[in-house]
Structure formats: structure tokens, C-alpha cells
Amino acid sequence: MKRFTLIGVSAMALLHAGCPPKGETGNAAAAGGGEILVGEYGSLTGSEATFGTSTHNGIMMAIDEINAAGGVNGRKIKVVTEDDQSKAEEAANAVTKLISQNGVVAVLGEVASSSSLAAAPICQSNKVPMITPSSTNDEVTKKGDYIFRTCFTDSYQGQSLGRYVAQQLGVKRVALLTDVKSDYSQGLAKWFEQTFTQLGGQVVARASYAKGDSDFKAQLTAVKGSNPQVLFIPGYYTDIGQIAIQARDLGITVPLVGGDGWESPKLIEIGGKSLEGSYYSNHYFYGDPTPLVSDFGRKYKARYGANPDAMAALGYDAARTLADAMKRAKTIGGQDLRDAIAATKDFPGVTGLITLGPDRNAIGKKIVIEEIRNGQLTLKSSVEATPAAGTAPAPAAASEPAATGTTATAGTTMRPSSAATSAPLRLNPQFESQNPSFARQSCKKLSHITATSTMVRFPHTPLTQPHQTY
Ligand code: PHE
Numbered sequence: 001m002k003r004f005t006l007i008g009v010s011a012m013a014l015l016h017a018g019c020p021p022k023g024e025t026g027n028a029a030a031a032g033g034g035e036i037l038v039g040e041y042g043s044l045t046g047s048e049a050t051f052g053t054s055t056h057n058g059i060m061m062a063i064d065e066i067n068a069a070g071g072v073n074g075r076k077i078k079v080v081t082e083d084d085q086s087k088a089e090e091a092a093n094a095v096t097k098l099i100s101q102n103g104v105v106a107v108l109g110e111v112a113s114s115s116s117l118a119a120a121p122i123c124q125s126n127k128v129p130m131i132t133p134s135s136t137n138d139e140v141t142k143k144g145d146y147i148f149r150t151c152f153t154d155s156y157q158g159q160s161l162g163r164y165v166a167q168q169l170g171v172k173r174v175a176l177l178t179d180v181k182s183d184y185s186q187g188l189a190k191w192f193e194q195t196f197t198q199l200g201g202q203v204v205a206r207a208s209y210a211k212g213d214s215d216f217k218a219q220l221t222a223v224k225g226s227n228p229q230v231l232f233i234p235g236y237y238t239d240i241g242q243i244a245i246q247a248r249d250l251g252i253t254v255p256l257v258g259g260d261g262w263e264s265p266k267l268i269e270i271g272g273k274s275l276e277g278s279y280y281s282n283h284y285f286y287g288d289p290t291p292l293v294s295d296f297g298r299k300y301k302a303r304y305g306a307n308p309d310a311m312a313a314l315g316y317d318a319a320r321t322l323a324d325a326m327k328r329a330k331t332i333g334g335q336d337l338r339d340a341i342a343a344t345k346d347f348p349g350v351t352g353l354i355t356l357g358p359d360r361n362a363i364g365k366k367i368v369i370e371e372i373r374n375g376q377l378t379l380k381s382s383v384e385a386t387p388a389a390g391t392a393p394a395p396a397a398a399s400e401p402a403a404t405g406t407t408a409t410a411g412t413t414m415r416p417s418s419a420a421t422s423a424p425l426r427l428n429p430q431f432e433s434q435n436p437s438f439a440r441q442s443c444k445k446l447s448h449i450t451a452t453s454t455m456v457r458f459p460h461t462p463l464t465q466p467h468q469t470y
Pocket of ligand 1: 051111112113114134135136137184260261262263310311
């Protein structure tokens with residue numbers, strides 16, 4: 001862990017509020033009227049540096065807005081940030097320090113699931129609530145009742161991708177390439193495979209790598225021999241960029257498909273043309289014209305000079321969810337704060353309404369699928385999420401009838417199957433049938449995207465017309 005602490009606090013807050021005396025616990029500090037200390041741990045440097053940096057930007061924008069609007073019942077929030085250098089061991093050290101030395105009342109982080117899994121038990125045993133903005137591995141929130149997430153899970157994401165590849169892309173043969181060091185990669189591959197094979201697909205090759213590897217040629221050569229139609233690679237952007245380049249060098253021309261771990265402004269910078277025609281799932285699409293998203297994008301760009309990626313949006317949402325819970329909590333710390341976070345319902349986030357379910361996972365989050373085209377991200381499909389985000393997905397029977405009517409089919413240009421042109425992507429029909437009003441309501445909310453968009457440029461100014469295609 002780097003021995004420096006970034007303290008994000010507005011000049012006003014610095015002038016008006018002192019730090020809690022050394023040795024004072026977060027809960028004791030919270031009981032007074034001073035600043036409320038919130039810890040953040042993230043990958044500000046290292047192989048996933050954009051994850052931590054974007055998340056930090058989103059968090060700080062949220063906190064400054066909250067403080068400018070009067071803070072939490074008159075008290076300002078101060079964020080203490082620790083860099084874990086994209087290493088799970090350092091994530092555990094960072095959280096230990098935030099709790100034992102800084103006395104934070106709650107912790108925001110991490111992005112990478114392996115880091116959240118390493119740090120969560122420390123938050124749990126100290127009864128300091130932790131909210132991960134973006135760790136999707138299903139095991140994270142199972143670490144205890146103080147551990148929350150404001151994003152969807154990999155059981156949900158993997159199921160969505162499995163369906164997309166099998167039904168929308170009409171693919172039958174997939175090769176899997178996974179990162180043995182990443183809980184995220186292993187979990188997402190497992191959920192993907194379950195749904196993809198239930199829908200009649202076949203995994204024709206498996207290969208693995210370890211984060212930080214630079215030569216993927218042996219694995220890619222082996223995979224190529226099995227003649228897959230798609231390579232499914234649930235990794236992080238730095239590795240993906242290099243894998244894409246080496247795959248093309250070896251003459252592999254089929255699309256690569258992945259999950260949210262691809263999301264980074266560096267992805268296309270590293271992978272360049274090698275990523276053309278590849279797909280990944282994500283939490284949010286910048287070009288969504290709903291006022292909440294477009295206002296967020298405008299404010300973020302004015303502040304940081306760049307369009308917000310998904311981590312920025314998720315960091316912003318997690319920080320605002322926490323502050324909202326603080327306003328409702330009987331006292332700001334421990335069990336009271338935990339209970340207030342757990343009671344979060346329909347909180348309006350940039351990435352969708354945030355409701356925390358009994359498993360402390362956000363339920364009902366949407367998922368988008370993006371394609372890299374002409375060096376840009378384009379929206380291919382927006383899928384209404386379901387509360388399966390908190391639970392294992394319902395088994396997807398191969399014989400399940402095609403869903404109809406609610407979500408537009410992506411403008412797939414790659415080997416569309418007949419199903420791809422007629423069957424919209426709809427997940428968890430079982431949940432929809434049990435919760436018809438939820439399904440109707442959420443479909444309506446996004447109809448401006450789902451019903452009309454086949455390709456929307458990203459990053460871009462918000463849409464002004466329903467059809468914006470190449
Ligand atoms: N979901 C990834 C994980 O759990 C992290 C991630 C989230 C990466 C969002 C990019 C965008 O490891």
C-alpha cells in the first residue's frame with residue numbers, strides 16, 4: 001500500500017471542520033457534530049488504474065455536491081482515500097488502515113471483486129458498512145451483513161451474456177479464456193457457460209492466463225485450433241487489449257466477447273483495431289438521454305474534461321446511496337448505518353434505481369451490451385434487469401419460447417440467427433411473470449433506448465433523435 005493518503009475535502013470543509021482527534025473511533029466521531037469520515041479504497045495505480053481513478057472521480061463529485069447542499073443533516077462528509085495499487089493484498093491493508101487509523105464510519109470500494117473479497121471480512125468484523133460500487137462477483141456480499149453492492153451480480157451478467165451470444169449472435173461454438181487470478185473472471189465464465197450451454201451452445205476450448213501475463217500466444221493458438229465462433233474472455237481491460245492484438249496477429253478473426261471488466265478509456269487505446277466487432281456488457285451507457293444521465297455526463301465533463309465511464313457513474317451512485325442512508329440513519333455508524341443502507345429503496349442513481357434486496361445486492365439494475373465499432377463504443381442492446389441480480393438465475397431452458405415485445409433486438413451485424421432478428425433480449429422471464437408491474441414499469445422507463453436504438457455512438461453528446469446510427 002502506498003504510504004500516502006489522498007484526502008478529498010472541499011476547501012470550505014477544511015476551514016470549518018477539524019479532523020477527529022487521533023484515536024477517536026469513527027463511531028465516536030460520528031456521534032459529534034464534525035465531519036463524517038468515509039473511507040475509499042481503490043486501484044489508483046497499477047494494472048487497473050482507470051477503475052480506481054474513475055470511481056474516485058465519481059465519488060468526489062457526489063460528495064462535493066452533497067456537501068455543497070448542506071451535507072448530511074448539516075455535517076460535511078470527508079473522504080479518506082487509499083490506493084491499493086490494483087492488488088488484493090493491498091486492498092486488505094488499505095481497509096485495515098482506514099478503519100483502525102482513520103476511524104471511518106463506512107467504506108466505499110473496491111471495483112475488482114478479488115480486492116473487495118479480500119477487504120470485506122475486515123469491514124464485517126469491525127462492523128463498518130462497506131458498499132462496493134462495482135464488484136460483481138456473487139460471493140462479495142456473502143461475506144456478511146455489513147457488505148453491500150449497488151451494482152448487479154455476475155450470475156445476472158453471465159446469464160445475460162450467455163443469452164446474448166446464443167440467441168442474439170446465434171453462436172454455437174465458444175472458446176473460454178479466463179484469468180486464474182481473478183474471482184471475477186472465474187465467476188463470470190461459470191455463469192456464462194451455464195446459460196450458453198443450456199441454450200444449446202458448446203464450449204469448444206478452455207484456456208487460462210494470469211493477470212499481468214504479457215504473452216498469450218500459446219493459449220490463443222490452442223483455442224484457434226478448436227474453431228470457435230466467439231472467444232469469451234471475462235477479463236480486465238489491460239489484458240484484453242493485449243489479448244486482442246495477439247489474437248489478430250495469430251489470424252483469429254472472430255469477435256471477442258467480455259463483461260464489464262473491459263470498461264475503460266484505455267481499452268481501445270491499448271487494443272486499437274484488434275477490438276473492432278467485439279462486444280461487452282456494461283452497467284450504463286453514456287449516451288442515455290434520460291435527464292439524470294445526461295446531466296451527470298455534462299457535470300462530469302465540465303469537472304474532469306472527459307466523459308464518465310461506468311465506474312465513474314457507479315462511484316457517484318454508491319457515494320450518494322451512502323449519504324442518503326446516513327441522512328436516514330438513527331446514528332451515523334455501526335448497526336444503525338448498516339440498517340439504513342439495507343433499507344435503501346428506489347434511490348435514483350445514474351445507473352438506475354437502486355433498491356437493496358435481502359442479500360444486500362442491488363436489484364432491478366439494467367445491463368447494456370456494447371459493440372466496438374469504428375473505434376467507438378456503440379449501444380447494441382439494453383436489457384432490463386431483474387431481482388435475479390441478488391440470486392442465482394433461473395435455469396434457462398433451451399426450449400424456452402422467445403420472449404416478445406419489450407426490448408429491442410440489437411442491430412446485430414454478425415451472423416444473426418433467425419432468433420437474433422426476431423427475439424428480443426429479455427432476461428428472467430420467470431421474474432417478470434411474478435412481478436408484472438415491475439417488468440412493465442422498467443420497460444417503459446427505458447423504451448426510448450430499447451425500442452429504437454440499434455447503434456448509438458459512445459462517448460457522445462446525449463441523443464437528440466431516437467435513431468442515431470452509422
Ligand atoms: N465487475 C468487475 C469485478 O467485479 C469490476 C468492474 C466493474 C470493472 C465495472 C469495470 C466496470 O471485478
